Amino acid sequence: MSRQEHIVDGFKATLVARAIYMVSSALLMLVLARYLLDPDGYGTLYWVIGILAMIQLVADLGLGKSAARYFSEYRERDPKQIPYLIESTITFKIVLMALVGYLLLLFHEQLAVALGEPEAAAFLAAGILYIAAFSFSTFAEISFQGFNNLAYSAVVRAISGFSRLVFAVGFALLGLGALGAFFGYIVGYVLSATVGLALLYYKFYASYDRAESYEEGLARRLAEYSVPLTATRSANIIDKQVDTVLVGILLNPTAVAFYTLGKQITDFVLSPAESLGFTISPNFGEQKAAGQLEEARRIYETSLTHTMLFYVPAATGLAIVAEPFVTMVFGGSYAGAVPVLQVLAGFIVLQAVTNLTSDTLDYMGRARHRAVAKGATAAANFGLNIVLIPMIGVVGAAIATVATHSVYVAVNLYIVHLELDLRLLRLTKSMGAICAITGVMAVAVLLVTPLVSSFLMLGGAIALGAATWAVLVVASGLVDPQQVRSAIT
Numbered sequence: 364m365s366r367q368e369h370i371v372d373g374f375k376a377t378l379v380a381r382a383i384y385m386v387s388s389a390l391l392m393l394v395l396a397r398y399l400l401d402p403d404g405y406g407t408l409y410w411v412i413g414i415l416a417m418i419q420l421v422a423d424l425g426l427g428k429s430a431a432r433y434f435s436e437y438r439e440r441d442p443k444q445i446p447y448l449i450e451s452t453i454t455f456k457i458v459l460m461a462l463v464g465y466l467l468l469l470f471h472e473q474l475a476v477a478l479g480e481p482e483a484a485a486f487l488a489a490g491i492l493y494i495a496a497f498s499f500s501t502f503a504e505i506s507f508q509g510f511n512n513l514a515y516s517a518v519v520r521a522i523s524g525f526s527r528l529v530f531a532v533g534f535a536l537l538g539l540g541a542l543g544a545f546f547g548y549i550v551g552y553v554l555s556a557t558v559g560l561a562l563l564y565y566k567f568y569a570s571y572d573r574a575e576s577y578e579e580g581l582a583r584r585l586a587e588y589s590v591p592l593t594a595t596r597s598a599n600i601i602d603k604q605v606d607t608v609l610v611g612i613l614l615n616p617t618a619v620a621f622y623t624l625g626k627q628i629t630d631f632v633l634s635p636a637e638s639l640g641f642t643i644s645p646n647f648g649e650q651k652a653a654g655q656l657e658e659a660r661r662i663y664e665t666s667l668t669h670t671m672l673f674y675v676p677a678a679t680g681l682a683i684v685a686e687p688f689v690t691m692v693f694g695g696s697y698a699g700a701v702p703v704l705q706v707l708a709g710f711i712v713l714q715a716v717t718n719l720t721s722d723t724l725d726y727m728g729r730a731r732h733r734a735v736a737k738g739a740t741a742a743a744n745f746g747l748n749i750v751l752i753p754m755i756g757v758v759g760a761a762i763a764t765v766a767t768h769s770v771y772v773a774v775n776l777y778i779v780h781l782e783l784d785l786r787l788l789r790l791t792k793s794m795g796a797i798c799a800i801t802g803v804m805a806v807a808v809l810l811v812t813p814l815v816s817s818f819l820m821l822g823g824a825i826a827l828g829a830a831t832w833a834v835l836v837v838a839s840g841l842v843d844p845q846q847v848r849s850a851i852t
Contacts, residue, residue, distance in 0.1 A: 425592025431509030503559025
């Protein structure tokens with residue numbers, strides 16, 4: 364099987380799994396927001412999850428990504444070291460999680476009071492289980508990426524998404540409210556972690572012959588490489604979650620609900636780009652090691668062009684139909700999410716580039732440079748949130764996210780260019796054609812959006828935009844229908 368065929372097959376498996384995950388997440392979001400929780404309860408649930416995501420940084424550090432990098436390297440160089448790498452990583456994680464869990468158990472009530480939400484104490488106590496389950500679920504998924512076995516990563520992701528939907532909705536229907544939905548999240552991650560670790564043990568740990576001894580210094584290098592990855596991951600999580608947490612502290616849970624809903628919709632739209640980045644990134648490490656930079660450049664440029672060809676028009680269309688979409692699907696009580704979603708449409712384009720690029724840089728050994736950029740922009744995001752949220756409310760958090768992420772994306776693209784010597788003129792021409800196509804599509808959608816008054820008309824407006832886009836991308840030559848059919852089949 365050629366590398367391109369391997370990438371396409373991995374992308375298909377990852378996309379299917381993430382489709383299951385994102386559809387499950389979308390259904391969960393819809394059912395909880397529209398039928399089971401009021402905006403206050405919905406906001407509280409995701410505010411606590413945001414806080415726990417930041418606490419979890421200490422429990423995870425960058426060990427999962429560091430391990431995946433060495434799994435990718437040593438499965439080619441010396442597979443007999445793989446069992447030792449798995450043991451070291453899991454041991455490190457257990458020690459860290461035990462420490463974090465113990466401290467959270469001792470101080471969860473004080474933390475809830477300090478954050479201004481004493482009723483969140485029960486969530487934080489249960490957060491010990493959430494952190495452990497989520498940590499091992501994501502570790503298994505990332506490990507399979509390192510082994511370039513994306514089918515197993517797909518299985519773990521799909522199980523977590525579907526299980527969360529079933530149990531979060533089920534517990535909420537039993538009358539347990541937001542706390543019940545939170546326990547549904549925990550059960551979903553427990554199930555996916557169990558399956559993921561079982562696959563990791565039987566398919567990799569037990570299947571590799573063990574070397575007579577652990578390579579000297581390998582455990583140290585594993586821990587050392589986790590340092591820049593920890594910095595990057597910390598900055599990434601803070602960048603993603605600090606705005607949600609600050610909205611809750613500076614405003615109220617209802618504002619958190621508006622902001623969270625906007626971000627969840629963008630996450631759903633971003634699933635294909637995340638799948639593609641997750642699929643292709645291990646190949647760049649292999650190609651760099653083999654000196655095949657020309658092939659790496661071709662794959663990245665093609666992936667970037669096709670990603671922008673989809674996401675620039677999609678984000679533009681979403682911004683145009685945001686008002687009827689939010690109010691019809693989630694109800695008028697969530698109308699406050701409309702301006703948030705319109706601003707975050709810009710974030711969709713930026714995050715699509717990030718999803719394609721970030722893991723690629725890690726596998727190419729550029730984690731330290733990315734960490735510096737992420738840390739600086741995360742700090743700037745925090746500062747802008749502090750200034751803008753009190754001034755203009757929840758929309759200020761969205762503006763801060765878009766502004767700072769623009770800088771981060773520019774730095775990432777510059778580093779990729781240093782590594783691969785991208786053909787900038789060619790990429791600029793492609794981006795110009797994409798913007799022209801987007802402009803024509805936007806005019807078509809803008810003309811019919813004021814007429815939208817029902818789900819059928821909303822679907823018609825979206826279909827018109829999609830049809831206009833499809834005709835233009837084929838007519839422009841940016842997409843070859845025959846290649847699309849070949850990739851699908």
